[in-house]
Amino acid sequence: MVKFCFVALALLVACCAIQAAPSYDDDVEAAWEKFQAHHPHKADATPQEIAKRKGNFAKTHAMIEKHNKNKDATFQMEHNKFSAMDDDEKKQYNGARPPPHHDGSRFLNDDDLAVSMRQLPASLDYRTDVCLASVKNQGSCGSCWAFTAISPLEFAQxxxxxxxxxxxxxxxxxxxxxxxxxxxxxxxTAWNYLKNGCAQQSLYTYTATKNTCKYTSAMSASKVSSYGYVTSNSTAFMQAALQKYGPLAVAITVVDSLFSYKSGVYSDPTCVNRGVNHGVVVVGYGDLYGTPHWIVRNSWGSNWGSSGYVLMQRGVNMCNIELYPAAIVTVV
Structure with missing residues (x-):
């Protein structure tokens, strides 16, 4: 009798577990199958882990479908590697940590930029410039700050x-x-360190994890000599700095919608009045269907967004992009 009760209890628990499993609409199931073909789960993933990923995906799918049906939206979303991640996993792809204060002596001279402002082109795009390296991928390491520091240095060198x-x-x-x-x-802060020199990637490859430092001065292929911040919340000064010095390091506030960005001019009011958490690089500016934008290089790989880039609304400090712009002035 006791054995029978244990068997019955086990069956009851199993039935409850089955009944508790969430069900999804056919369009979610179809999208999930398509997603898994491109982003399969780990071979050793447990049923619980797979169910969690599917739940995350369903939430992302609902957000994407709702957004893309909005006729007033200025950008489009799509599924990508982030679609099945939870918030903690996504945070690993950020990593901007601003210092508590800035050295005022490190601001660029506004008078110098004012001269450049008189001859600003209507648009500027460094994406096709031979000096801009291919988009890179930081992986699940909060090292965006390093990628944000290196791209302008590569360009300047x-x-x-x-x-x-x-x-x-x-x-x-x-x-x-x-x-x-x-x-x-x-x-x-990274640029200050790079006054001591920076190795080529071929000599010091990326692993997306911290290892023992192996840099020696013999590896140096470039050194930062001077740099400075551009005046905050000044679109014109940022444009002038872009033209005069090249790509600008900036920090932005990432909210959930950005992870699913596909194309168009990105804007999201939910990123207003939040602290910055991600470093990116502004490589140009322009207008799309009458909406002014910055051309922004990310470090989430070329399969994200528009070949690794996002257009962000310009002139409104969208997601704090105009708050901490900085440029490398000279290199050694």
Whole structure:
């Protein structure tokens, strides 16, 4: 009798578990199957982990479907590698940590930029410039600050030497003790470290995890000499700095909608009045269907967004993009 009760109880628990499993609409199921073909779960994933991923995906799918049906939306969303991640997993792809204060002496001279402002082109786009390296992928390491620091340095070094160069973010992750490796950091702090030199990526490859520092001065392919912040919340000064110095390091506030960005001019009011949490690089500006935008290079790989880029609304400090712009002025 006791054995029978145990069997009955086990069956009851199993039935409850089956009944508790969420059900999804056919369109969600179809989208999930398509998603798994491109982003399969780990081979050793448990049924519970798969169910959690599917639940995350269903929430993302609902957000994407609702947004893309909005005729007033200025950008479109799509599924990508982030669709089945939870919030904690997504946070690993950010990592901007601004210092408590800024050194006022490190602001660029507004008078110099004012001269450049008189000759600003209607649009500017460095994406096709030979000095801008291919989009990179930080992976699940909060090292965006390193990628944000390196891209303008690569560009500046190339403009000086005439030869494209690909530099090492991993060196910053491993060796820059003023920043926090995969736990976040800040691009101007990294530039201060890079006054000591930066290795080429071929000599110091990226692993998306902190390792023992192996940099030596013999590896140096470039050094930061001087840099500075652009005046905050000034679109014109940012445009002038872009034209004069090249790509700008900036910080933004990432909210959930950005992870699913596909195309168009991104804007989301929910990122207003929040602290910055991600470093990216502004590589140009323009207008799309009458909406002014910045051309922004991300570090989530070329399969994200528009070949690794996002257009962000310009002139309204969208997601704080106009709050902390900075440029490398000279390199050695």
């Amino acid at each position: 190339c403009k000086k030497s005439g030869t494209p160069v690909v530099l090492s973010e991993q060196q910053l992750v491993d060796c820059d003790t003023s920043n926090g490796d995969c736990n976040g950091g800040w691009y101007t």
